[in-house]
Amino acid sequence: MSETSAPARFPVTVDVVALTVVNDRLNVLLITRLIEPFRGSLALPGGFVLPGEDLVGAAARELAEETGVARMPGHLEQLGSYGPGGRDPRGDVLTVAHLLLAPNFPVLAAGSDAEHAGWYPVDQALESLDLAFDHRQILVDALERAKSKIEYSPLAAVFCGEEFTVAQLRGVYEAVWGTRLDPRNFHRKATGTAGFLEDTGRMTTGDTGRPAALFRLVDAARPAPGQPTRAVLNPPLMRPRP
Amino acid sequence: MSETSAPARFPVTVDVVALTVVNDRLNVLLITRLIEPFRGSLALPGGFVLPGEDLVGAAARELAEETGVARMPGHLEQLGSYGPGGRDPRGDVLTVAHLLLAPNFPVLAAGSDAEHAGWYPVDQALESLDLAFDHRQILVDALERAKSKIEYSPLAAVFCGEEFTVAQLRGVYEAVWGTRLDPRNFHRKATGTAGFLEDTGRMTTGDTGRPAALFRLVDAARPAPGQPTRAVLNPPLMRPRP
DNA sequence: GGGCTTTATTGTCAACCTGACGATAACTAT
DNA sequence: ATAGTTATCGTCAGGTTGACAATAAAGCCC
Incomplete structure (x- = not known):
């Protein structure tokens, strides 16, 4: 490794693509930005990783902070990382995107940060909403992951x-x-x-x-006696392909 | 987002799990560490991300530097991120692991960095080799990704x-x-x-x-006329499950 | 060349899975 | 009761898979 010179350091954020199903439509949690850059645009909930934190933990913390929900339901996993170049006008920022699959829960407008959080239909978000940073690309990737995951x-x-x-x-x-x-x-x-x-x-x-x-x-952690509990569907439930 | 105080900054590295098949055995590229920490242990090739770089680009650059191979063959993709807490005794370091699937290529012991790079059977690496940092976990995750990917x-x-x-x-x-x-x-x-x-x-x-x-x-970029080129095998070639 | 060994390739067949769709069952609304 | 709606069970043809027989085409050895 080229560890001769002092390494560059980057701000690291976590972003969360929180998906839920409302009235048979897939929705994503977005937050109206109150500050620059991208003031007034919609963004994925997220924020800076703190020293010593792990990534999924940071994502869960940020999500809880920005929605006012203490015990976040559903399944949270890492999606992928983006950056650090060319995604924030303020400079290099690395972000680690996460995916939350959750039952519909009310976004409590408790804290000041959460006042502008809300669920938006995913197709609308992709087609007509003004998304900040590279969050449109992250949303696209999250959707593909979700589609594949449930197979x-x-x-x-x-x-x-x-x-x-x-x-x-x-x-x-x-x-x-x-x-x-x-x-x-x-x-x-x-x-x-x-x-x-x-x-x-x-x-x-x-x-x-x-x-x-x-x-x-079926609770994978507490398998039924005799029956093999599967964290994986085999054969899978494949989506129809054209 | 909680952007009130100055965000923490972290060193960011890329690591590469380079896999190849030699004599019908899966091998992984490892490098003997010449410096502390984990001096003498084996580690995945990798290094620090430079300002403005993108992650896959950084991984490709580091891999080329440490193997002496200019035009890296095969398929390189992001695997996932680890850290920043609890994985380097020197402090918080975020690493973005990558996966390279490549035909067997000689590791040229050209540069000083590459002198101790070599292919190791994966099962041996997991069982008996002394791997630095959290590279054993990264290798496990990379294997699971590779197994799933070729399905x-x-x-x-x-x-x-x-x-x-x-x-x-x-x-x-x-x-x-x-x-x-x-x-x-x-x-x-x-x-x-x-x-x-x-x-x-x-x-x-x-x-x-x-x-x-x-x-x-079949070259996905240059589809045969008439035939639908698929980046995805459908139905998949499923591995036998017990 | 002739037989033997080795690997490649083509078939066969039953079990299983899938997509398309018919038929019932068990409710609510009128 | 009748109609509408959703849940659940069946049927059937076609495709896919796993197990395994049979053939093809080379090299090897004598």
């Missing part, structure tokens, strides 16, 4: 609450992939995949139509 | 040279996955997948056994 992992279920119906889960797949899926084939695949769904024995009530069975995600 | 992408072929036989390609899958594959079924799948292999019309000669047809990877 091979049971993580689509984290968009739902603790208990959910097969139709709600299908709605998640349809929202993330932007396609329609056959309810009967999806039901067969979802309920037939080992280590994916666990029947709670309870049913929905009050909705229109026939009541549906309520399922929960 | 869905044609990238296994970059381990081979320009032209290769189906058997050589199968050897790559076997080396990366650590499994044996049925030659007949693999041949059917590899040659039958659209947008994957392209027959050169040429054959091997001189080897033992019947001569084999030589293929090349």
Whole structure:
């Protein structure tokens, strides 16, 4: 390694692409910037990494700070890093983007930072919203990751609450992939995949139509006796390709 | 964002997990450290990011510097970031790990830095070698990425040279996955997948056994007329799971 | 050359999975 | 009760996979 001269140091931020499903549409959490640069534009929630912190921890902290939500639900993972050159007019800044898949939760407008946080439909964000920095590219990459992730992992279920119906889960797949899926084939695949769904024995009530069975995600940490708990769907639930 | 106080700055490095296949075994490029910390241990090639650089560019530069190879073959992509806390005794250092999949190339011991670079079998590196920093964890993550990557992408072929036989390609899958594959079924799948292999019309000669047809990877940048070039294998070539 | 060994390639076949879609079941609304 | 709606179960043809037989085409040894 060329460690002869003193290394350059960079500010390091974490950004979070928080995705949720609202009314069968995929939404992303964005914050209106109150300061320059990109004042008035929308940006992903995020902020500077503190000394000694780890990256996912920093992302969780920033997300909590900017939404006022203490115990963030869902699944948070690292997406990828961007920079340090050519993405902030103030100079080199490295950012480590993260992906949060979460059930819909209200953004409490508690702190001053959170006053302008809100959910925006993803397609609208990509088409017509004014996004700061390279956040449009990060959002594109996050979407591709999310689309791919739910093919091979049971993580689509984290968009739902603790208990959910097969139709709600299908709605998640349809929202993330932007396609329609056959309810009967999806039901067969979802309920037939080992280590994916666990029947709670309870049913929905009050909705229109026939009541549906309520399922929960098989807890990978506490595997059912005998049954192999899979963190991976095999075979996967592949999205339709053209 | 909490941009009130001056943000902390961190040294940022890039590390590269360079993988290749030598004699049907997966190998990784490691460098003997000549300086503290971890003097005498083996480490992934890497170094500090320079101002204004982009990450993959920095990884390519460091790799070239430390191997003496000017035009690095193969496929280089970002793997993920680690740190900044708790991974370097000298203090906070953020590192962005990268993954290189490449055909076997000689490590020229040209520069002083490269004198101690060499290929090591991956299983040996994980079991018995003394790896510096958190490079063992990075190697584990890189392996998982590589195993997964060749399921869905044609990238296994970059381990081979320009032209290769189906058997050589199968050897790559076997080396990366650590499994044996049925030659007949693999041949059917590899040659039958659209947008994957392209027959050169040429054959091997001189080897033992019947001569084999030589293929090349379909160039995604220059699609064959009519045929849909796929950067993704669909359906994938799934590794056997227990 | 003739037989043997080795590797490549083509087939065969049953099990499984998928997409398309019919048929019921069990509710709510009128 | 009747209609509308959603959930769930079945059926069926076509594609894919894993296991494995059979053939092809070279080199090797005598």
